[in-house]
Amino acid sequence: xxxxxxxxxxxxxxxxxxxxxxxxxxxxxxxxxxxxxxxxxxxxxxxxxxxxxxxxxxxxxxxxxxxxxxxxxxxxxxxxxxxxxxxxxxxxxxxxxxxxxxxxxxxxxxxxxxxxxxxxxxxxxxxxxxxxxxxxxxxxxxxxxxxxxxxxxxxxxxxxxxxxxxxxxxxxxxxxxxxxxxxxxxxxxxxxxxxxxxxxxxxxxxxxxxxxxxxxxxxxxxxxxxxxxxxxxxxxxxxxxxxxxxxxxxxxxxxxxxxxxxxxxxxxxxxxxxxxxxxxxxxxxxxxxxxxxxxxxxxxxxxxxxxxxxxxxxxxxxxxxxxxxxxxxxxxxxxxxxxxxxx
Numbered sequence: 305x306x307x308x309x310x311x312x313x314x315x316x317x318x319x320x321x322x323x324x325x326x327x328x329x330x331x332x333x334x335x336x337x338x339x340x341x342x343x344x345x346x347x348x349x350x351x352x353x354x355x356x357x358x359x360x361x362x363x364x365x366x367x368x369x370x371x372x373x374x375x376x377x378x379x380x381x382x383x384x385x386x387x388x389x390x391x392x393x394x395x396x397x398x399x400x401x402x403x404x405x406x407x408x409x410x411x412x413x414x415x416x417x418x419x420x421x422x423x424x425x426x427x428x429x430x431x432x433x434x435x436x437x438x439x440x441x442x443x444x445x446x447x448x449x450x451x452x453x454x455x456x457x458x459x460x461x462x463x464x465x466x467x468x469x470x471x472x473x474x475x476x477x478x479x480x481x482x483x484x485x486x487x488x489x490x491x492x493x494x495x496x497x498x499x500x501x502x503x504x505x506x507x508x509x510x511x512x513x514x515x516x517x518x519x520x521x522x523x524x525x526x527x528x529x530x531x532x533x534x535x536x537x538x539x540x541x542x543x544x545x546x547x548x549x550x551x552x553x554x555x556x557x558x559x560x561x562x563x564x565x566x567x568x569x570x571x572x573x574x575x576x577x578x579x580x581x582x583x584x585x586x587x588x589x590x591x592x593x594x595x596x597x598x599x600x601x602x603x604x605x606x607x608x609x610x611x612x613x614x615x616x617x618x619x620x621x622x623x624x625x626x627x628x629x630x631x632x633x634x635x636x637x638x639x640x641x642x643x644x645x646x647x
Contacts, residue, residue, distance in 0.1 A: 341643065342377055342378045342379070343375070343376070343377060343378075344375075344376045344377075344378065344641055344642055344643045345373070345374065345375050345376065345641065345642040346372075346373075346374040346376060346639065346640070346641045346642075347371075347372060347373045347374065347639075347640055347641075348371070348372055348581075348637060348638050348639035348640060349369070349370065349371040349372075349637065349638055350369070350370045350371075350635055350636065350637035350638070351367065351368075351369050351370075351635070351636055351637075352367065352368050352369075352370070352633060352634065352635035352636070353367050353632075353633065353634045353635075354366070354367070354368065354631055354632075354633050355368035355370070355392055355393070355394065356572075356589050356631055356633055358511060358539060358541055358570050359539075359541075359568070359570030359571075359572070359589055359590060359591035359593075359628060360570075360591070360598075360601075360602060360627055360628050361627045361628075361631065362392070362394045362395070362396070362403065363392075363393065363394055363395050364395035364606060364627070365626075365627070365631070366395060368392055368393045368394065369392070369393050370390065370391065370392040370393075371390065371391055372388060372389065372390035372391075372405075373388065373389050373390070374386055374387070374388035374389075375387055375388075382412060382413045382414070383410065383411070383412050383413070384410070384411040384412075385408075385409075385410055385411075386408060386409060386410075386411065386422075387406075387407070387408035388405070388406070388407045388408065389404075389405070389406055390404075390405040390407075391403065391404050391405070392405075394428070396428060396431070396469070396473060397434070397467060397469040397602065397603040397604065397605045398428070398431035398432055398433065398434065398469040398470060398471060398472075398473055399430070399431060399432050400428035400429065400430050400431040400473065401428075401429055401430030401431075402428070402429070402430070403426060403427070403428055404426075404427040404428075404429065405424060405425065405426055405427070406424075406425045406427065407422060407423065407424040407425065408422055408423060409421050409422020409423065409479075410422065416484055416485045416486065417482055417483075417484055418482065418483045418484075418485070419480070419481065419482050420479070420480070420481040420482070420483075421479070421480050421481075422478075422479055423476060423477070423478050423479075424476060424477050424478075424479060424497075425474070425475075425476040426474060426475055426476065426477075427474045428472065428473045428474050431469070431470070431471045431472055431473060432471060433469070433470055433471040434467070434468045434469045434603075435468055466621060467599070467603040467604065467605060467607065467621070467623070468549075468550070468603060469603045469605075470504055470549060472504055473503050473504045474504060475499050475501050475502055475503055475504050476499060477497045477498060477499040477509075477511075478497070478498050478499075479495065479496065479497045479498075480495075480496045481493065481494070481495045481496070482494055483515075488519070488521075489518055489519050489520070489521070490516075490517070490518055490519075491515075491516070491517045491519075492514070492515065492516050492517075493514065493515040493516075493517075494512075494513070494514050494515070495511070495512065495513045495514075495515065495539070496510075496511070496512050497509075497510070497511040497512075498510050498511075502543060502565075505543070505546045505547070505550065505565060506545075506546045506547025506548075506549065506550070506562060507543050507544040507545055507546045507547075507562070507565045508543070508544040509541065509542065509543050509544070510541075510542045511539060511540070511541045511542070512539060512540055513537050513538060513539030513540070514537070514538055514539075515535065515536070515537045516535065516536055516537075517533055517534070517535040517536075518533060518534045518535070519531070519532075519533045520532040520533065529579055529580065530577060530578070530579050531577070531578040531579070532575065532576065532577050532578070533575070533576045533578070534573075534574070534575050534576075535573070535574060535576065536571070536572060536573035536574070537571065537572050537573075538569070538570075538571045539569070539570050539571070540567070540568075540569055540570075541567060541568055541569075541570065542567045543565035543566065543567050543601075544564075544565065545561075545562045545563065545564050545565065546562040546563050546564075546565055547561075547562050548560070548561050548562055549562075550562055550563055551563065552617065552618065552620050558617060559617060559618065563600065563617070563618040564618065565600075565601055565618075566593060566597040566598075566600060566601055566618070568591050568592055568593045568597070568628070569591060569592045570589070570590070570591040570592075571589070571590060571591075572587050572588060572589040572590070572633075573587065573588055574586050574587030574588060574633070581638050581639055581640050581645060582636070582637070582638050583635075583636070583637045583638075583639065584634075584635070584636050585633070585634075585635045585636075585637070586632075586633070586634055587632070587633040587634075587635070588630070588631070588632055588633075589630070589631045589632075589633060590629065590630040590631070591628045591629070593628040593629075594614070594624075595609065595611075595614055595624030595625055595626065595628075595629075596611075596613070596614030596615070596616055596619040596622070596623075596624055597616070597618070597619065597628075598624070598625040598626070598627055598628035598629075599614065599619055599621075599623050599624055599625040600616070600618040600619040601628070602625055602627050602628070604623075604625035604627050606625075607623040607624060607625040608623065609623060609624040609625075609626075610622050610623055610624070611624055
């Protein structure tokens, strides 16, 4: 009797397996691929206590506001084309109304390397020409053509210190950047910018820098959604010889055709806190420019600190500027993209 039961059990199991093998397998459809929308738009704004550009204040150490708008087109997940428009409030020697930036380029990504190649134009509309020759010991005969060529009246030197500035300080740069993501926390980068006529000084400019950033683990502040990072940059700004407009007529007119603009180092380091689309960045910035060299480079309209130590062939007036010194920056910004934030 036990043998019969055993045989019956084996037959049942075998039959069940055979029936299962003969049954048609129902096809499971894969989910449709997510739709790829190549277009996106990034935009944002910021407010800061000081607008610093490569270690030099652009707002006379006063608060500044900024905004940008950047349409993007993703050719694929690794290549992005973009154009942008931004604006910042400034306080320039030529009394320009604002800074308007127009830029565009391409951002290819290869593994951990994120590249960025493009062209950036800096426009400063609404400026006034302040001519060199009106101030004793600065400028040379004929340099006022820098004003007349732009159909400006010759207004003399800037008030107080006699510094001088062109009506237009607009210029453009080509740039190449790379950011390397080493892991979830560490990034390093390198930047290169070149202009054939930096700040319309008549001098070429080349800026190169290295950057580093550490991002705190997402669990640092628990589930609050607050993030944190520490970042820094060290850069070198090389500048050539200016045009005749900025020449000096002292010591036998040695620099009558333009002055050798002072090249300099700049650095900054700071900590930032992020929450959703907001970033609060606290930063220290400085350069190795002396007060006299800073005045010669910037034509600071607030420079009143005369000192024999500031007198040089490129700064015969002896005034010193604090536009290039140590500065603390507090910046609150909001950055959004249409695909991520406006869905």
